[in-house]
Amino acid sequence: MRWTPKGWTDFGTEYRKAPAVLLVEMLFLRVFLPKEAFVDPSLPDRAVSFCPCAAVVVASPGSPETALGGIRFSLGNASRKYEKEVKRMLKTGAEILWECLGREGVEHVFGYPGGAILPVYDALKHSKIHHVLVRHEQGATHMADGYARASGRVGVAIATSGPGATNMVTGIATAMLDSSSIVCITGQVGSKLIGSDAFQEADITGVTLPITKHNYLVTHANELARTLREAFYVARTGRTGPVLVDITKDAQQSSCEFDWEAAKPQLLGYRPDLSPTPQEYAQALKLVQDAKRPVILAGHGILLSGAMQEVRELVERTGIPVTLTLLGLGAFPASHPLNLGMMGMHGEAWVNHAIQEADLLLALGMRFDDRVTGNLKTYAPQAKKVQVDIDPTEINKNVKVDVALIGDLREILRELLLRIEPIDCSKWRGYIDRLKGDSAVRDIQNLPDSGHLYAAHVINDLWRETRGGNVVVVTDVGQHQMWEAQYFKHEEPRSLITSGGLGTMGFALPAAIGVKVARPEAEVWVVVGGGGFQMTMAELATLVQEGLKIHIAIINNGYLGMVRQWQEFFYERNYQSTPLLSPDFAKLAEAYGIRSTAVTQRSQVVPAVRSAREHDGPVLIDFRVEQEDSVYPMVAAGAALHEMIRRPNPIVESAEDE
Amino acid sequence: MLITFVVYVENKPGVLTRVASLFRRRAFNIDSLTVGRTEKPEVSRMTITVDADQDQARRIEASLYKLVNVLLVENLTNQRAIVRDLAMIKVAAKHEERSHLLQLVGVFRARVVDVAPESLTIEITGAEAKIDGLLEALRPYGVLEMVRTGIVAMRRGNKSPAAGPPMGELAEMAPDANNDDPQSV
Numbered sequence: 065m066r067w068t069p070k071g072w073t074d075f076g077t078e079y080r081k082a083p084a085v086l087l088v089e090m091l092f093l094r095v096f097l098p099k100e101a102f103v104d105p106s107l108p109d110r111a112v113s114f115c116p117c118a119a120v121v122v123a124s125p126g127s128p129e130t131a132l133g134g135i136r137f138s139l140g141n142a143s144r145k146y147e148k149e150v151k152r153m154l155k156t157g158a159e160i161l162w163e164c165l166g167r168e169g170v171e172h173v174f175g176y177p178g179g180a181i182l183p184v185y186d187a188l189k190h191s192k193i194h195h196v197l198v199r200h201e202q203g204a205t206h207m208a209d210g211y212a213r214a215s216g217r218v219g220v221a222i223a224t225s226g227p228g229a230t231n232m233v234t235g236i237a238t239a240m241l242d243s244s245s246i247v248c249i250t251g252q253v254g255s256k257l258i259g260s261d262a263f264q265e266a267d268i269t270g271v272t273l274p275i276t277k278h279n280y281l282v283t284h285a286n287e288l289a290r291t292l293r294e295a296f297y298v299a300r301t302g303r304t305g306p307v308l309v310d311i312t313k314d315a316q317q318s319s320c321e322f323d324w325e326a327a328k329p330q331l332l333g334y335r336p337d338l339s340p341t342p343q344e345y346a347q348a349l350k351l352v353q354d355a356k357r358p359v360i361l362a363g364h365g366i367l368l369s370g371a372m373q374e375v376r377e378l379v380e381r382t383g384i385p386v387t388l389t390l391l392g393l394g395a396f397p398a399s400h401p402l403n404l405g406m407m408g409m410h411g412e413a414w415v416n417h418a419i420q421e422a423d424l425l426l427a428l429g430m431r432f433d434d435r436v437t438g439n440l441k442t443y444a445p446q447a448k449k450v451q452v453d454i455d456p457t458e459i460n461k462n463v464k465v466d467v468a469l470i471g472d473l474r475e476i477l478r479e480l481l482l483r484i485e486p487i488d489c490s491k492w493r494g495y496i497d498r499l500k501g502d503s504a505v506r507d508i509q510n511l512p513d514s515g516h517l518y519a520a521h522v523i524n525d526l527w528r529e530t531r532g533g534n535v536v537v538v539t540d541v542g543q544h545q546m547w548e549a550q551y552f553k554h555e556e557p558r559s560l561i562t563s564g565g566l567g568t569m570g571f572a573l574p575a576a577i578g579v580k581v582a583r584p585e586a587e588v589w590v591v592v593g594g595g596g597f598q599m600t601m602a603e604l605a606t607l608v609q610e611g612l613k614i615h616i617a618i619i620n621n622g623y624l625g626m627v628r629q630w631q632e633f634f635y636e637r638n639y640q641s642t643p644l645l646s647p648d649f650a651k652l653a654e655a656y657g658i659r660s661t662a663v664t665q666r667s668q669v670v671p672a673v674r675s676a677r678e679h680d681g682p683v684l685i686d687f688r689v690e691q692e693d694s695v696y697p698m699v700a701a702g703a704a705l706h707e708m709i710r711r712p713n714p715i716v717e718s719a720e721d722e
Numbered sequence: 723m724l725i726t727f728v729v730y731v732e733n734k735p736g737v738l739t740r741v742a743s744l745f746r747r748r749a750f751n752i753d754s755l756t757v758g759r760t761e762k763p764e765v766s767r768m769t770i771t772v773d774a775d776q777d778q779a780r781r782i783e784a785s786l787y788k789l790v791n792v793l794l795v796e797n798l799t800n801q802r803a804i805v806r807d808l809a810m811i812k813v814a815a816k817h818e819e820r821s822h823l824l825q826l827v828g829v830f831r832a833r834v835v836d837v838a839p840e841s842l843t844i845e846i847t848g849a850e851a852k853i854d855g856l857l858e859a860l861r862p863y864g865v866l867e868m869v870r871t872g873i874v875a876m877r878r879g880n881k882s883p884a885a886g887p888p889m890g891e892l893a894e895m896a897p898d899a900n901n902d903d904p905q906s907v
């Protein structure tokens with residue numbers, strides 16, 4: 065058997081020096097280093113001294129290289145100074161991971177440890193990155209997602225193999241459908257064990273293949289730096305999205321040289337930067353300038369590309385009225401006179417009518433989700449459509465468009481703004497205003513205080529109280545989400561964080577933690593239903609452990625309200641499995657050391673909000689709202705956009721707003 | 723209609739799964755898919771035929787480009803292209819039928835690659851229609867077993883995106899999914 069020193073590969077082949085050079089070097093060391101240096105006390109079994117070292121040279125039966133390697137190895141052990149030098153260049157996979165995250169600008173990660181990711185956790189001690197310990201890995205992904213949406217940076221979540229990784233699936237799909245840039249790092253069993261159904265082995269790259277923008281399995285430490293750089297690059301460029309990096313335990317443990325520069329991403333097939341042709345610009349311009357009844361459909365892409373200013377300029381120059389998608393809220397100020405409000409299933413009635421009667425739809429970073437269009441066969445039949453989107457697969461997916469401008473919205477708008485001119489659509493705007501007048505009186509906001517507590521009141525009061533501040537509302541999924549969208553007027557970009565595409569209940573609380581970590585100076589409100597809150601309320605402990613001041617408003621209607629509403633409208637009020645027992649949320653909060661109150665009257669709403677804002681710490685408010693209220697208007701699934709179910713008349717009492 | 727794509731991908735583990743998964747997820751039905759090496763060790767080449775209309779074809783092309791490992795997509799439908807399928811057909815061959823069978827093989831420019839007491843195995847390469855033709859002609863004798871590789875395709879003429887430039891330029895050569903390159907239907 066040939067003697068191959070342990071750690072042989074670590075020393076690489078760069079030390080191929082002539083034996084003579086080596087001997088001189090060795091003698092030099094012998095003379096100038098203290099004798100003790102040649103015996104490393106920390107490695108008694110591998111301790112070697114100068115003499116055997118020299119013997120190796122003479123007696124080595126292998127190639128000169130083997131001999132040299134052996135000497136190097138011996139010397140490395142013998143001389144602490146030398147060993148340190150070698151170590152400086154070598155890093156374990158785990159150390160490389162933290163180093164790369166640091167260099168990618170990561171300051172916070174959200175995670176949960178376990179066996180297969182332990183080397184990474186062990187190496188955290190060398191890093192300045194702050195780790196937030198979550199209570200469930202789904203929470204970690206939503207936190208990373210909230211972090212990304214609130215800040216525009218990449219959020220990072222970490223989990224162990226098997227169950228840790230599979231717990232992330234919901235959060236990854238949530239990020240995927242809303243184009244949120246997160247990087248998920250999972251531990252994996254040792255590379256030799258892959259495929260053997262080893263303890264806590266799950267094929268997480270296989271599982272997440274259709275719900276990630278891209279994913280990687282890393283089995284060698286020396287692939288790690290390049291992979292991580294690619295992962296961050298892919299996550300934050302083009303149409304942003306989640307990327308998962310699965311790292312085997314041995315890749316975390318073994319060492320290799322770390323070279324950041326050499327690990328630059330090289331993605332030959334990745335094309336994040338497309339741009340339209342001059343002809344396409346010209347076609348789009350012509351359609352816009354010729355329009356008589358145009359509407360701008362403003363979506364999430366505006367926030368993702370940072371095109372708020374450009375959109376505003378476009379709107380003000382042309383005078384085209386704007387409507388927003390749920391995820392677009394905040395991209396254009398709610399109070400702007402040309403802002404019509406939200407479109408779609410629970411959008412404003414006048415907006416949906418305007419879309420149906422428009423002769424031009426200019427879609428900016430929105431993907432014509434089915435909650436936005438209603439029945440496609442009857443969608444905006446008279447309108448020419450121009451769609452600006454970074455993702456070619458979104459073109460003609462749901463709605464056939466006349467012109468597509470593919471590329472980054474901000475850049476495209478800048479180009480358009482060079483040439484676009486005002487158009488006269490004041491008559492059209494007047495027409496929409498008249499539609500609005502009719503709908504506004506149906507608004508529940510205008511209902512006098514009759515002792516009932518309506519969710520709309522709670523949201524509206526919350527908005528009034530926090531108006532003008534640096535407020536971020538993070539909502540869950542359900543009726544409360546829609547009321548928030550309708551009654552909280554978002555003026556600022558990234559001031560509403562909500563799960564739109566996947567509609568993930570349980571999103572709000574963990575996402576809010578991510579938001580607060582990303583933007584500690586912001587006032588963060590969670591607006592959540594009793595159902596969704598109970599899905600991830602374990603993260604209350606995370607919130608307390610991190611000392612975060614987050615306000616939680618539970619819109620507690622005693623039901624899985626949104627489902628109950630569907631049962632009321634479409635299933636003959638068969639409230640099967642929707643009445644929801646909840647714990648006493650106030651007591652629950654108390655158990656975590658969180659201040660809390662319950663609110664049952666409209667008159668208590670404002671005082672509760674004020675006292676929460678004044679309190680130095682997290683507060684939970686249990687708003688016990690009307691149980692069987694519904695969200696209006698509503699476009700039933702499959703119905704045409706203008707065929708809305710409206711709030712029944714008895715509730716329309718007065719047009720007086722207080 | 724049947725659309726034929728030639729897809730150049732990075733030769734890395736898992737890429738085939740990504741491509742196949744894309745068709746499954748978007749509910750497009752793959753008619754055939756072949757994958758093999760190219761003149762560059764780091765590039766693999768797939769020929770995919772799929773039943774789709776023109777709009778769907780455009781979306782498939784865009785979706786393929788969205789995969790990080792996909793380098794280049796060519797839509798060869800209605801292009802001047804060489805399209806080949808290979809089949810091995812084991813056909814029952816009684817002694818007295820053999821000469822007929824051999825005649826057929828000759829007519830179709832196929833080859834007999836194995837002879838057994840009760841059967842012949844015929845190899846044929848060509849466009850799918852030609853193979854279908856032979857198959858029909860053989861049926862009366864009793865087809866015992868058949869395998870087809872699925873088609874591989876290559877554009878005729880000089881212009882050959884993967885052959886010319888080195889890998890680095892390959893990506894730049896790729897037509898933007900939004901430009902009106904006449905070659906990408």
Ligand SMILES: Cc1cc2nc3c(=O)[nH]c(=O)nc-3n(C[C@H](O)[C@H](O)[C@H](O)COP(=O)(O)OP(=O)(O)OC[C@H]3O[C@@H](n4cnc5c(N)ncnc54)[C@H](O)[C@@H]3O)c2cc1C
Nearest residue numbers: 363364365369389390408409410429431454473564565567
């Ligand atoms: C209970 C419930 C009810 C809902 N009701 C409604 C409703 O009434 N109305 C409504 O609008 N929504 C509603 N939704 C949300 C809906 O499901 C969709 O999530 C939402 O409409 C998507 O909005 P979007 O297209 O703007 O954003 P996304 O889905 O995030 O799409 C963004 C688009 O912008 C593009 N893009 C990204 N980056 C850029 C860039 N840099 N440059 C150019 N383009 C870019 C992307 O490619 C994509 O096409 C509801 C959701 C739930 C859960």
Ligand SMILES: Cc1ncc(C[n+]2csc(CCOP(=O)(O)OP(=O)(O)O)c2C)c(N)n1
Nearest residue numbers: 542543544567569593594595596624625626
């Ligand atoms: C994880 C998950 N499961 C189920 C659903 C279906 N769903 C949508 S809204 C809703 C009810 C939500 O109830 P609650 O959280 O109390 O909010 P409310 O609608 O009452 O405001 C349900 C069950 C979902 N969106 N997400």
Ligand SMILES: [Mg+2]
Nearest residue numbers: 593594623625
């Ligand atoms: Mg509820």
